[in-house]
Amino acid sequence: MACPNCGYNNNPNAVFCKKCGANLFTGEMNLINRINSRINLLTVFLGLAVSIIVLFIASIFYGSLVASGTLNLIAFIALILFSMTFIGGIVTGLLGNDNSSDGLINGGVLSLILLINLGFIIGVIWLIFIAVSSYLTSALQTYTGGLISTSNIVNNTSTSNTVESFSTIIQFILILITTFLGGVFGGGLGAYIKKSFK
Ligand SMILES: [Zn+2]
Numbered sequence: 001m002a003c004p005n006c007g008y009n010n011n012p013n014a015v016f017c018k019k020c021g022a023n024l025f026t027g028e029m030n031l032i033n034r035i036n037s038r039i040n041l042l043t044v045f046l047g048l049a050v051s052i053i054v055l056f057i058a059s060i061f062y063g064s065l066v067a068s069g070t071l072n073l074i075a076f077i078a079l080i081l082f083s084m085t086f087i088g089g090i091v092t093g094l095l096g097n098d099n100s101s102d103g104l105i106n107g108g109v110l111s112l113i114l115l116i117n118l119g120f121i122i123g124v125i126w127l128i129f130i131a132v133s134s135y136l137t138s139a140l141q142t143y144t145g146g147l148i149s150t151s152n153i154v155n156n157t158s159t160s161n162t163v164e165s166f167s168t169i170i171q172f173i174l175i176l177i178t179t180f181l182g183g184v185f186g187g188g189l190g191a192y193i194k195k196s197f198k
Pocket of ligand 1: 008
């Protein structure tokens with residue numbers, strides 16, 4: 001196949017010209033290829049690294065609110081996941097993407113990677129929560145002389161009837177959606193901020 005740029009005769013299957021590096025792909029790009037060409041994996045991973053830091057900070061911060069009874073467990077997990085994808089998405093968009101639509105796509109990729117690892121993330125949240133609540137309980141017990149127990153937390157987690165388990169499924173689906181959208185909007189916002197300051 002002759003290169004349209006320099007005329008060099010390339011291998012028929014070549015995607016780029018061996019001599020000048022021009023793109024030899026002439027066919028219509030399909031949707032997957034079009035999206036793939038806009039993904040910047042390096043900045044997605046930098047955003048993921050920041051979201052892992054957010055995971056630890058948010059788990060400790062919001063964990064103390066759950067242990068003291070001001071926040072329920074579902075809202076706690078939703079807030080941490082949203083904080084992770086939103087802040088991670090902003091970092092991804094800020095570092096890598098020159099236009100908002102690329103920011104939306106890369107933020108969405110970051111969300112998908114986090115959602116694939118949801119089991120691991122919830123495990124980490126749970127361990128930090130147990131550590132925070134047992135620390136707070138023992139601190140409060142020495143302060144109040146043992147009047148405060150963790151029974152409220154245990155009661156919040158039990159789902160005994162079908163109405164409650166149905167609403168738990170709805171809440172879980174809502175958490176997945178808000179977590180995904182956190183990365184999409186964060187990425188779009190980061191790219192928008194970067195573009196505005198250029
Ligand atoms: Zn060429």
